[in-house]
Amino acid sequence: MTDEPITPPDRRLAAWRIFLRAHARVVRELEQELQADQGMALTDYDVLVQLAAAEERRLRMSELADRLLLSRSGVTRLVDRLVADGLVERVVCEDDRRGQWASLTETGLARLRQASPTHLAGVARHFLDRFSPDELPALERMLSRVAAER
Amino acid sequence: MTDEPITPPDRRLAAWRIFLRAHARVVRELEQELQADQGMALTDYDVLVQLAAAEERRLRMSELADRLLLSRSGVTRLVDRLVADGLVERVVCEDDRRGQWASLTETGLARLRQASPTHLAGVARHFLDRFSPDELPALERMLSRVAAER
Numbered sequence: 001m002t003d004e005p006i007t008p009p010d011r012r013l014a015a016w017r018i019f020l021r022a023h024a025r026v027v028r029e030l031e032q033e034l035q036a037d038q039g040m041a042l043t044d045y046d047v048l049v050q051l052a053a054a055e056e057r058r059l060r061m062s063e064l065a066d067r068l069l070l071s072r073s074g075v076t077r078l079v080d081r082l083v084a085d086g087l088v089e090r091v092v093c094e095d096d097r098r099g100q101w102a103s104l105t106e107t108g109l110a111r112l113r114q115a116s117p118t119h120l121a122g123v124a125r126h127f128l129d130r131f132s133p134d135e136l137p138a139l140e141r142m143l144s145r146v147a148a149e150r
Numbered sequence: 151m152t153d154e155p156i157t158p159p160d161r162r163l164a165a166w167r168i169f170l171r172a173h174a175r176v177v178r179e180l181e182q183e184l185q186a187d188q189g190m191a192l193t194d195y196d197v198l199v200q201l202a203a204a205e206e207r208r209l210r211m212s213e214l215a216d217r218l219l220l221s222r223s224g225v226t227r228l229v230d231r232l233v234a235d236g237l238v239e240r241v242v243c244e245d246d247r248r249g250q251w252a253s254l255t256e257t258g259l260a261r262l263r264q265a266s267p268t269h270l271a272g273v274a275r276h277f278l279d280r281f282s283p284d285e286l287p288a289l290e291r292m293l294s295r296v297a298a299e300r
Binding site for chain 1: 289297298
């Protein structure tokens with residue numbers, strides 16, 4: 001037993017704790033399923049998805065870091081591994097020799113196509129299917145205020 | 151431009167992406183503020199909070215890992231650092247010599263009390279204050295379905 005309360009009794013904190021727990025649980029399930037069924041880490045999957053969605057299937061490293069909300073050094077480590085596996089390659093663009101770019105290879109695109117049914121089925125099962133058609137837009141509207149740039 | 155769609159056109163995925171982005175943004179803000187104002191990592195803060203809330207301010211390492219939704223090895227590394235800083239100590243309990251326990255020190259409790267206003271103000275500013283009093287219980291009810299044990 002603690003003698004004094006550590007936190008002020010803000011009853012709203014219950015919603016914050018549920019938000020954290022919801023995120024941790026669903027991400028853990030998705031990680032485990034993707035690893036078990038596809039032998040792929042969720043962080044690697046996220047990189048491949050971002051590159052596949054980008055114009056010419058490539059992104060400057062700094063832009064990739066922004067989209068993944070990761071540090072530049074964290075993204076460099078991720079991409080180094082994907083390059084070693086042949087799923088991504090580093091390119092220097094004709095018109096921009098300063099920045100390093102990461103580009104999805106054909107092998108990377110094929111791996112992503114193979115892995116995405118596992119991931120998307122998990123997102124539906126662990127997250128989307130738990131809400132009614134009315135609830136999802138409400139959830140999206142509320143959370144968009146937290147997700148917005150500031 | 152990608153030639154073929156990588157993901158099926160499930161319009162519900164927008165809510166999932168907003169959920170991920172909301173989590174990443176608020177956690178990043180909280181991490182930066184806690185580091186800047188208190189020189190403390192958010193992962194360390196989370197360990198101290200769990201121990202402070204536990205009976206006799208201590209938890210078995212496996213229980214601490216469960217509460218933080220971390221692997222056992224991840225928690226061991228975290229606790230090792232907090233022990234080196236004098237905020238946590240390892241104890242062996244009289245009635246349970248098999249398991250290792252982590253116990254919050256007086257220094258650790260004082261550090262937590264010092265750091266918690268920064269953290270709680272951030273949780274309010276970046277998350278709680280963005281919802282109306284009606285919305286928070288709705289959000290909590292919806293996300294509790296995702297957070298539940300399964």
